[in-house]
Amino acid sequence: MKHQELVEKAIELLKQMIATESLSREEDDVAEIVARFFIENNIEIHQYKNNLWAKNVHFDPSKETILLNSHIDTVKPNKDWTRDPFAPTVEDGVLYGLGSNDAGGPLVSLIATFLYFYEKENLPYNLVICASAEEEISGREGIADVWDQLPKIDFAIVGEPTQMQLAVAEKGLMVLDCVAEGESGHAARNEGVNAIYNAMKDIEWFRNYHFPKESKTLGPIKMSVTCIEAGTQHNVVPSECKFVVDVRTTDAYSNVETLEHIREHVSCKVTPRSTRLNPSGAPLNHPVVKAGMQYQKETYGSPTLSDQALMPIPSLKLGPGDSARSHTANEYILLDEIADGINDYIRILEGAFIMTP
Secondary structure (H helix, E strand, C coil): CCHHHHHHHHHHHHHHHHCCCCECCCCHHHHHHHHHHHHHCCCCCEEECCEEEEECCCCCCCCCEEEEEEECCECCCCCCCCCCCCCCEEECCEEECCCHHHHHHHHHHHHHHHHHHCCCCCCCCEEEEEEECCHHHCCCCCHHHHHHHCCCCCEEEECCCECCCEEEEECEEEEEEEEEECECEECCCCCCECHHHHHHHHHHHHHHCCCCCCECCCECCEEEEEEEEECCCCCEECCEEEEEEEEEECCCCCHHHHHHHHHHHCCCEEEECCCCCCCEECCCCCHHHHHHHHCCCCEEEECCCCHHHHCCCCEEECCCCEHHHCCCCCCEEEHHHHHHHHHHHHHHHHHHHHHCC
């Protein structure tokens, strides 16, 4: 299939997706659109809940497999939109609409790339495309739910807006619910133990602490206290102070190791909401990464979270669009970004195929 035809198919699919509300956990209609696209292009599609995937025609279980993945869900449009977020509008080569940049553009570009390779024989890698659900909420019925149904995956390209630069590492996430305890008493008398004061010591630790090990690609672990709650009335010394900490983890420690380290240094009770969103990344000597670098693509560590966090394999975040536009009012992607993205995906994979022994 010629490049221009791939680009036209990708843009038309993206317009249909934008016009279809697909908030997280409400992706049924857009999943149907993507499934129909595969069927219309004579690709055998598999579906579990709102996750869809397909294998290349000449899939060979003896070969390693590269996953091409991005998501079909979007966040809710924020109040500052001045356009209809569900009306795909093209003006001067710019396509506006909710999910156009995050991550509809990367997804349709990966789908077009899969179409390009779908029937090719003697590929050194198998290719699997997966359009998954619930990425924006790191949901349990997205890529994690379907992972064991996919063929064995050895490497993944995760389509997110990176301006087609190579995000070779990505920070993980833990959200910690912390509780500092004290004893209640009357504020007018020297009674009780103020839980807020106890919490302040730990909050100051979270603010200033530096972990001994630092990631070469992601830098230091970042911890931010983001919510706090204490007290019932002005004249009662609070016996409990609750606060929330956002922890962006790196490949210097696993999430569990990071949690253990924190607990050793604070006196409050620390409960993680989850430890499943781990840091992730790709080795610089992987053929896909090397091929990207050969085409002068820059490598960097990404602070933002994606479905990479749920993949227990090496993975690379790469896609058209700009992360700065994600979740913003009047979200958009350039049509040229989609065309260039498809071209770059194809030549990076072809370069990786050539580099593979």
